Amino acid sequence: MARSSRLAVAEKREAVLDIAARLFRERGVEAVSVAEVMAAAGLTHGGFYGHFGSKEALAAEACTRAFGRNEARWTALAEDYADEGLAALLRSYLGPEHRDAPGAGCAAPSFAAEAARDAPEGGIRRAYAAGIRGLAGAIERLLPSSVRRRRRQRALLALSAMVGAVSIARAAGGDGISDEILQAVREELAG
Amino acid sequence: MARSSRLAVAEKREAVLDIAARLFRERGVEAVSVAEVMAAAGLTHGGFYGHFGSKEALAAEACTRAFGRNEARWTALAEDYADEGLAALLRSYLGPEHRDAPGAGCAAPSFAAEAARDAPEGGIRRAYAAGIRGLAGAIERLLPSSVRRRRRQRALLALSAMVGAVSIARAAGGDGISDEILQAVREELAG
DNA sequence: GGATATATATGATCACCATCATGGAATAAG
DNA sequence: CTTATTCCATGATGGTGATCATATATATCC
Numbered sequence A, B: 001m002a003r004s005s006r007l008a009v010a011e012k013r014e015a016v017l018d019i020a021a022r023l024f025r026e027r028g029v030e031a032v033s034v035a036e037v038m039a040a041a042g043l044t045h046g047g048f049y050g051h052f053g054s055k056e057a058l059a060a061e062a063c064t065r066a067f068g069r070n071e072a073r074w075t076a077l078a079e080d081y082a083d084e085g086l087a088a089l090l091r092s093y094l095g096p097e098h099r100d101a102p103g104a105g106c107a108a109p110s111f112a113a114e115a116a117r118d119a120p121e122g123g124i125r126r127a128y129a130a131g132i133r134g135l136a137g138a139i140e141r142l143l144p145s146s147v148r149r150r151r152r153q154r155a156l157l158a159l160s161a162m163v164g165a166v167s168i169a170r171a172a173g174g175d176g177i178s179d180e181i182l183q184a185v186r187e188e189l190a191g
Numbered sequence C: 001g002g003a004t005a006t007a008t009a010t011g012a013t014c015a016c017c018a019t020c021a022t023g024g025a026a027t028a029a030g
Numbered sequence D: 001c002t003t004a005t006t007c008c009a010t011g012a013t014g015g016t017g018a019t020c021a022t023a024t025a026t027a028t029c030c
Helices: A006-027 A034-040 A045-051 A055-080 A087-093 A096-100 A107-116 A123-142 A151-171 A177-190 B006-027 B034-040 B045-051 B055-080 B087-093 B096-100 B107-116 B123-142 B151-171 B177-190
Strands: none
Touching: A006 A034, A006 A045, A006 A055, A006 A107, A034 A045, A034 A055, A055 A087, A055 A107, A055 A123, A087 A151, A087 A177, A096 A151, A096 A177, A107 A123, A107 A151, A107 B107, A107 B151, A123 A151, A123 B151, A123 B177, A151 A177, A151 B107, A151 B123, A151 B151, A151 B177, A177 B123, A177 B151, B006 B034, B006 B045, B006 B055, B006 B107, B034 B045, B034 B055, B055 B087, B055 B107, B055 B123, B087 B096, B087 B151, B087 B177, B096 B151, B096 B177, B107 B123, B107 B151, B123 B151, B151 B177
């Protein structure tokens, strides 16, 4: 109907991306329609292809954004609790709040299925791999300097266990084992 | 068109379940149509609702089946390599063959997204939780008796790391970090 | 062997969705 | 202030898919 100003256009695009990043993490890319994303941003579906080349392209960008926001939070957490090493991150990542709020949580568990089923050179897969590299590096930096050898391996173990624990805890939510897993992984990785 | 004998009916149902368990693990429940599952079993889509109440019910049964077959394989592996403890399982689970063949692989990474997004009392979620309990118990039994304390926690850490590593390795497949993660988690859990 | 029950094929239905086409209206440019 | 640009809303379009209805041929039962 009406044309928007340049600033408004850029803002809308950002809003669409943020909303897509949330909805895709909550319910998966396939279960969310383009029209729904646009509606949640206060638009109709028609203008979508002016902003993004395809739904797949949106998903790839949303994946990158979700990873980016996550890594930023990890870094902030590391600065706020510099003396704790991994502990602060483990508390936050393996807490029930994170398990129960996938829309605002880490992209690694949420986009894993989408990325795994993406094409070999697909955008989501690429975004995912880049995001994982970022998170792995962030954990490596958080490991105490007392961990000399196998620092990288330790970081990858921690990342895998964190992502796996949250994935399983979400999938088994409602069963007592969900909390048990979060707790166990937290204690084992901290110790 | 033609009616099948009782035995044939039971066999077809089993075949449909096995095929569904494979296709759902490979491509996710949403991406596989009922008609495709039936066609792969040599049937047409019409008879489906004579066997299963809904696609969702099929998915729940397929999930249970996939977990069951998996646990059986773990048990067999444990008997064949009784002296190795976890090592044999780690070799198999964290190998590239398992990463690259989700259709025949562990249900835990493949059904995680479906279960997490299932209803609070949904069938897939329930099947998933039961499956996880089974796998956790199997790992616990595999841990060497030298691990006295925190045996349960250790098992849950190992399970989480295994599932997380395969999930990430699949999602980042094509990037070098995929192999790196499998290798790192294997070494860390074994050591 | 005839009658009945039922598994399955064909085909319809209804809904959803990604993507494209068009037009109007406001904004940017001159 | 005029004019051209372009953002976006309305509305196809074409495809897909879950589920249901019906017909038919065959297995099971008596």
